[in-house]
Amino acid sequence: MSPGDRRQPRRVRGEHSIVARLLALLAALAVLPRLNAEEVLTYEQHVRPIFKAHCFPCHGEGGETQAGLDLRLRRLALRGGDSGPAIVPERPDESLLLRRIMNGEMPPKGTVSAKERETIQRWIAGGAKTVGPEPEDAAEALISATEREYWAFQPLRLPVPPDVARVGALRTPVDAFISSRLERQGLHFSDDARLEQLARRASFNLRGLPPDPAEVAELTADDRPDALERWIDRLLASPRLGEHWGRHWLDTAGYCDSDGYSETDPPRPYAYKYRDYVIRSMNADKPWDEFIVEQIAGDELLPQPFANLSAQDQDRLIATGFLRTVPDGTASGAAVKEAGNAVIAESLKVFSSSLLGLTVGCAQCHDHRYDPISQEDYYRLRAIFEPAFDLGAWRNPSQRQVSLATDADRAKSTEIEAQAVQAEAKRTEKQNDYIAKTLEKELAKIADDKREPVREARNAPVDKRTPEQVQLLKEFPSVNVDAGSLYLYDNQAAEDLKKDAETIANLRKTKPVEDFISCLTEVPGQLPETRLFRRGDPDQARQALAPAELSVLVSHQTDPLPTKDAQLVTSGRRLAYARHLTSGRHPLVGRVIVNQFWHHHFGRGIVATPGDFGVLGERPTHPELLDWLAARFAASPVGSGEASSLSRRGADSNAPWSAKRLHRMILCSTTWRQSSRRREDLEQADPDNRLLGRYPVRRLEAESVRDSMLAVNGMLVAKAFGPAVPVMEDEVGQIVVGIENKNGENRPGPVIPMHGEDCRRSVYIQLRRTRLLGMLDTFDLASLEPNCSARNASTVTPQSLLMMNSDFAVEAARDFARRLQLEAPDSPESAESTNGLERIQRAWALAFGRAARPAEVAAAQQFLADQTQAFTARAGEEPDASKRIDPVHWAWAGLCQAIFSSNEFLYTE
Amino acid sequence: MSASLSRRKLLHSATYGVGSLALAWLMRQQSIGAPARPELVPRKYDLLPKVAPLPAKAKSMVSIFMQGGPSQVDLFDPKPKLNELDGQTFPGEIKYDNAAQASSKVLGSPWKFKEYGQAGMQFSELIPETASIADEITLIRSMHTGVNNHGQSIDAMNTGRAVSYRPSLGSWLAYGLGSESQNLPAFVVLIDPEGLPVLGVQNWSNGWLPSLYQGTVIRPREPRILNLDAPPQLQGAPQARYLSFLESLNREHLSEHPGESDLEARMASFELAARMQSAAKEAVDLSGETADTLRLYGIDDPATKDFGERCLIARRLVERGVRFVQIYTRYQFWDHHGSIRSALPSACRKVDKPSAALVKDLKQRGLLAETIVHWGGEMGRLPVIQNDTGPDKVGRDHNTYGFSQWVAGGGFRAGYVHGATDEFGHKAIQDVVTHNDYQATLLHLFGLDHNSLTFPRNLQEVSLVDKQPCGIVQSLLA
Numbered sequence A: 001m002s003p004g005d006r007r008q009p010r011r012v013r014g015e016h017s018i019v020a021r022l023l024a025l026l027a028a029l030a031v032l033p034r035l036n037a038e039e040v041l042t043y044e045q046h047v048r049p050i051f052k053a054h055c056f057p058c059h060g061e062g063g064e065t066q067a068g069l070d071l072r073l074r075r076l077a078l079r080g081g082d083s084g085p086a087i088v089p090e091r092p093d094e095s096l097l098l099r100r101i102m103n104g105e106m107p108p109k110g111t112v113s114a115k116e117r118e119t120i121q122r123w124i125a126g127g128a129k130t131v132g133p134e135p136e137d138a139a140e141a142l143i144s145a146t147e148r149e150y151w152a153f154q155p156l157r158l159p160v161p162p163d164v165a166r167v168g169a170l171r172t173p174v175d176a177f178i179s180s181r182l183e184r185q186g187l188h189f190s191d192d193a194r195l196e197q198l199a200r201r202a203s204f205n206l207r208g209l210p211p212d213p214a215e216v217a218e219l220t221a222d223d224r225p226d227a228l229e230r231w232i233d234r235l236l237a238s239p240r241l242g243e244h245w246g247r248h249w250l251d252t253a254g255y256c257d258s259d260g261y262s263e264t265d266p267p268r269p270y271a272y273k274y275r276d277y278v279i280r281s282m283n284a285d286k287p288w289d290e291f292i293v294e295q296i297a298g299d300e301l302l303p304q305p306f307a308n309l310s311a312q313d314q315d316r317l318i319a320t321g322f323l324r325t326v327p328d329g330t331a332s333g334a335a336v337k338e339a340g341n342a343v344i345a346e347s348l349k350v351f352s353s354s355l356l357g358l359t360v361g362c363a364q365c366h367d368h369r370y371d372p373i374s375q376e377d378y379y380r381l382r383a384i385f386e387p388a389f390d391l392g393a394w395r396n397p398s399q400r401q402v403s404l405a406t407d408a409d410r411a412k413s414t415e416i417e418a419q420a421v422q423a424e425a426k427r428t429e430k431q432n433d434y435i436a437k438t439l440e441k442e443l444a445k446i447a448d449d450k451r452e453p454v455r456e457a458r459n460a461p462v463d464k465r466t467p468e469q470v471q472l473l474k475e476f477p478s479v480n481v482d483a484g485s486l487y488l489y490d491n492q493a494a495e496d497l498k499k500d501a502e503t504i505a506n507l508r509k510t511k512p513v514e515d516f517i518s519c520l521t522e523v524p525g526q527l528p529e530t531r532l533f534r535r536g537d538p539d540q541a542r543q544a545l546a547p548a549e550l551s552v553l554v555s556h557q558t559d560p561l562p563t564k565d566a567q568l569v570t571s572g573r574r575l576a577y578a579r580h581l582t583s584g585r586h587p588l589v590g591r592v593i594v595n596q597f598w599h600h601h602f603g604r605g606i607v608a609t610p611g612d613f614g615v616l617g618e619r620p621t622h623p624e625l626l627d628w629l630a631a632r633f634a635a636s637p638v639g640s641g642e643a644s645s646l647s648r649r650g651a652d653s654n655a656p657w658s659a660k661r662l663h664r665m666i667l668c669s670t671t672w673r674q675s676s677r678r679r680e681d682l683e684q685a686d687p688d689n690r691l692l693g694r695y696p697v698r699r700l701e702a703e704s705v706r707d708s709m710l711a712v713n714g715m716l717v718a719k720a721f722g723p724a725v726p727v728m729e730d731e732v733g734q735i736v737v738g739i740e741n742k743n744g745e746n747r748p749g750p751v752i753p754m755h756g757e758d759c760r761r762s763v764y765i766q767l768r769r770t771r772l773l774g775m776l777d778t779f780d781l782a783s784l785e786p787n788c789s790a791r792n793a794s795t796v797t798p799q800s801l802l803m804m805n806s807d808f809a810v811e812a813a814r815d816f817a818r819r820l821q822l823e824a825p826d827s828p829e830s831a832e833s834t835n836g837l838e839r840i841q842r843a844w845a846l847a848f849g850r851a852a853r854p855a856e857v858a859a860a861q862q863f864l865a866d867q868t869q870a871f872t873a874r875a876g877e878e879p880d881a882s883k884r885i886d887p888v889h890w891a892w893a894g895l896c897q898a899i900f901s902s903n904e905f906l907y908t909e
Numbered sequence B: 001m002s003a004s005l006s007r008r009k010l011l012h013s014a015t016y017g018v019g020s021l022a023l024a025w026l027m028r029q030q031s032i033g034a035p036a037r038p039e040l041v042p043r044k045y046d047l048l049p050k051v052a053p054l055p056a057k058a059k060s061m062v063s064i065f066m067q068g069g070p071s072q073v074d075l076f077d078p079k080p081k082l083n084e085l086d087g088q089t090f091p092g093e094i095k096y097d098n099a100a101q102a103s104s105k106v107l108g109s110p111w112k113f114k115e116y117g118q119a120g121m122q123f124s125e126l127i128p129e130t131a132s133i134a135d136e137i138t139l140i141r142s143m144h145t146g147v148n149n150h151g152q153s154i155d156a157m158n159t160g161r162a163v164s165y166r167p168s169l170g171s172w173l174a175y176g177l178g179s180e181s182q183n184l185p186a187f188v189v190l191i192d193p194e195g196l197p198v199l200g201v202q203n204w205s206n207g208w209l210p211s212l213y214q215g216t217v218i219r220p221r222e223p224r225i226l227n228l229d230a231p232p233q234l235q236g237a238p239q240a241r242y243l244s245f246l247e248s249l250n251r252e253h254l255s256e257h258p259g260e261s262d263l264e265a266r267m268a269s270f271e272l273a274a275r276m277q278s279a280a281k282e283a284v285d286l287s288g289e290t291a292d293t294l295r296l297y298g299i300d301d302p303a304t305k306d307f308g309e310r311c312l313i314a315r316r317l318v319e320r321g322v323r324f325v326q327i328y329t330r331y332q333f334w335d336h337h338g339s340i341r342s343a344l345p346s347a348c349r350k351v352d353k354p355s356a357a358l359v360k361d362l363k364q365r366g367l368l369a370e371t372i373v374h375w376g377g378e379m380g381r382l383p384v385i386q387n388d389t390g391p392d393k394v395g396r397d398h399n400t401y402g403f404s405q406w407v408a409g410g411g412f413r414a415g416y417v418h419g420a421t422d423e424f425g426h427k428a429i430q431d432v433v434t435h436n437d438y439q440a441t442l443l444h445l446f447g448l449d450h451n452s453l454t455f456p457r458n459l460q461e462v463s464l465v466d467k468q469p470c471g472i473v474q475s476l477l478a
Helices: A016-030 A041-056 A075-078 A098-104 A116-124 A138-142 A173-184 A193-208 A213-221 A229-238 A239-251 A272-283 A288-301 A311-324 A336-356 A373-391 A407-444 A447-457 A467-475 A491-509 A552-557 A571-582 A588-601 A624-635 A659-667 A678-683 A702-712 A772-779 A797-805 A807-823 A838-850 A854-877 A887-901 B006-016 B020-031 B080-084 B150-159 B169-177 B201-204 B237-255 B261-284 B291-296 B302-319 B340-364 B435-445
Strands: A401-403 A514-520 A531-535 A539-547 A726-728 A735-737 B060-065 B102-106 B113-116 B121-124 B137-144 B185-190 B216-218 B322-329 B371-376 B382-386 B403-408 B416-417 B429-430 B454-457 B460-463
Touching: A041 A116, A098 A116, A138 B060, A193 A213, A193 A229, A193 A239, A193 A659, A213 A229, A213 A838, A229 A659, A239 A272, A239 A336, A239 A588, A239 A702, A239 B102, A272 A311, A272 A514, A288 A311, A288 A571, A311 A373, A311 A514, A336 A373, A336 A588, A373 A531, A373 A571, A407 A447, A407 A491, A588 A624, A588 A659, A624 A659, A702 A772, A702 A807, A726 B201, A735 A772, A772 A797, A797 A807, A797 A887, A797 B237, A797 B261, A797 B322, A807 A838, A807 A887, A838 A854, A838 A887, A854 A887, A854 B237, A887 B237, B060 B169, B060 B302, B060 B340, B137 B302, B137 B429, B137 B435, B169 B185, B169 B322, B169 B435, B185 B201, B185 B302, B201 B322, B237 B261, B237 B382, B261 B302, B291 B302, B291 B340, B302 B322, B302 B340, B322 B382
Parallel strands: B060 B322, B060 B371, B137 B416, B185 B216, B185 B322
Antiparallel strands: A401 A514, A531 A539, A726 A735, B102 B382, B113 B121, B137 B403, B371 B403, B454 B460
């Protein structure tokens, strides 16, 4: 921030709009280098960033030097281009570059702001200075010293947790970092939240579900000092953990059950195996180094061809589904050059935003405008993945499947296929008979004199027919019966043939089901070249580039990446790269992952833009804490020693790359246990709660809203894993859980029973790009373009309408009411004495994890009495007994619906 | 955000979901000198009313979609030649869809045509009410999709291409222009009590546009609008009590979290939802309409009651700011492969009066100038007999090479006949209007350019007409 900068904001149209006012605010607070009158302006620090953003694309980048001008170095600018020197030191008026910018000729697209113009002008006037001597080779200047010094590219350190004044509040080293920062602002931690609140918070954070009342009772009755730690350990052991945290990683990976791209959006029948792999890995606390290596290069750990795969080998192949999540148009026939290229580009985006915390996408067409990632860098990174994607020898999604069939399976299939082919031949014979008979009938309708000529015309081969015969057939179009139109003439025959076809289809269904894995693999021996595409256009391939880490990160690497690893059948590029990423020396991977965990536990990461650690992303609020967590997590060489006696709590130092250890480290902290109540001093000093002087109030994610309703009403089916639970369009086009049953004209047929599949956790529901489940979509699903590092948490009326009126909400509430009746049956049923105290308390315990207060009980009783009375009166007016509703049940259902709609249910605190 | 955040602002943010992320996006959209910053948060879409980028004549539209293919040669496009050759072999080329029932015999129209209005527009005796609005409408006799089956041709008319799962016209309009109403959806569909049309719910799909732009169905039974309308047993006082009990729960909760503006916003969003619900109910409630109006739409007559009600609801919706309303007939209502002599008059009887009433009513309320009314289907019918098994049984097969539809209001040229088919009414031969030409012209009247109204998809900008050759049909414009 630059509080000293009090420039007037630029005037914008619609100045009185909120947006304009916000713009004004933004402009006033804009992050701009402070320019004091005395300050010496240099090329590297002040001018190069402007040239990089506006001029390099045509004057220096990727070999482009239009009009002979290269602006990558001061020296080159001085030399100038075809029109002479671009700048004349100390003489801004004589500097061609400045003149052309000032009169709007340059740049041809976009504008250089007044502030930027002024900077250039003053730089020239001040002698056009540099920080130091410029490199010999302009290409070396690609990354300036300032860029190299950017915080995110520095090696991981293990900072010593700082000393703080309020030592008593500390539980883990995490607290020391947070507390120290708060104290600097004269602030301090909030008190711990109540134990039952923490039980609920922990349950949602770790399992995505509310705690069971029995669990809460047990916890609150446990008077051991580490009762909460024990409770957290129990949650960490729950198989529900993987479903919740697996979903977080699936967001980051851009997981989807369909190929997208085209209108047909073909389903991906085997994608679920990757989803299951992620959930299992989370539950097993698979070390993240292994988890990352498998997802990037699991296939390279296996010999080829893939046969007789063990469960572990299968997992390693499945893991590469991480690089198969983006839309793939080649599944529905889109041109490979465009659609295949998009798959590679989008997969690189998924990879870089999820593990490097960098947006590399724009470097596909030109050097990154803000971060030191050149276009060459981009294609070097692409070269790591190229042998697996291989644009030149593209494999569409079905060609990328690996079969799990055994030899015995194949033999059996062959035998059954032979039988089916035989049956088909018989059917064809029968069909021909029917057609012949039908033809005779049609011919019989024709006058005698024309019948035989028509028959001849009909039987003549199409290309041998005389013009007279063609005319004749036009006159009697009904003789043109064939297999496709037979049903129009002889329905019985068509039905008969249809039955035969069904028998044959059923026979084929008895073949052993061939199971597949969708994965990313390399074809041994194929090593495609990666070329830089000028402006990202595959038709403008330029120089070939070898696989390599991004230039700015290359110094953290011990060995260069191989072009071809002699020890492997594959190129070994991804494997070597994945090992480099997980070496503990990579400056980004560890920081990015621990930040994702922090983000999910606190609603905001230490870096608030989890997918972008670059210049445009946010700076860390607690850089030392981030490093401390990352160094410990990523088993960095610096992270192995114990830094503080506080580390005893909440951590097992012998478990590097352990997510559960990281969870424990965070959840055992005072920071995490704080109350979420706003405090006057915090509101003044830190209204956005960046310093974490309290715990934030957060809305449940879409899946948790649905899952919690099902958990609370007792309908949740705990079945884990397996093919996606299907979704379908209902009668008005809303997407609901169900098996599609429509005829050829897209009109609905009978409803097919789901047998409890509809009550499984949301992570198991089909996620098809064009058919997002309405219930979840309304509450902000992860973006799929192509992945999501931070979800929205919107508050919009469709959410309220859904809670008020949707079938899902009303039925969920009724199920909740039935559960209450079952579990607290002692309550009187009659309208007069519906005090239902026990049932109300049960409802509060299930939904809110606490006891209802007397005022709440009274309000609930009043509501139940009023509703029951009103429904009873209404039932009395209904003449049709079958349409009369049960007043007591509907009154309770209304209570339950209000609970589901309430803020206390939809938020954690 | 502070506790002092005004209620008004809360309502605003609750209605349109302009959360802090969306604001961040909006701010980025307004360039402040720097090159566009890559999007770090998902783009948010809303239904806020948007000013059309070009001068606009139309603000809203009612499309009366006559699925199945009304016979143009029996309603709108008189062909004396057919009556002349009635029963004889058709002299030209014909593409049949149903070979078994195909015949090459010409079928002259059994109905008489007359001239109406100042332009002498010809209509058959089956649609006298439509004839009475001849001076208000533009009759296009040269429609062409060229894809000879229902599903594909419907897709062409509704979504711009003869392929499935693309966004429909209504979704594009909602995306491009938002909604003028804060309490009603932007795109509403009125379906027939007798069931869904061909392609079912796909007809109002948002395709790959955000789901916000999907058509909202007003069902012919309770609850009329799913999620916008309570289940029947909860309507009225029970739901009001639920809301007030919910409010008390939330107030209690809020007292423990003073200043938590998102909690307040959610409380406000329930209030707004309740208001939207009553607005929706009010919009479909015809009890306040005068007897004259009900008669105008034929609501007093069992034959026209249902369709009349839906046309009247359509008027009430556009009156209240709904952008696009589409009225559907039941499955294959106009698909007269057989028994056309009895089926076509009964179909006309159902829709003729209410459709014309909508135009008259909009006109008398001063709404026609800014409301487009469209009446037509995805195809017409062949000039020859199908099912030659007796005069009562004959029908006509599909024809997408030349068919008729009419449009009115919103800047279309009133009292004008556009284009022509050949002497048999089979193929459009003069001033052919393809589905994409028609769509480009519609968008133009809404102040939108068919090549500029795009959505980013697969790294490309895609549009309704999907870069197919087409253009605005200037002579259709007033």
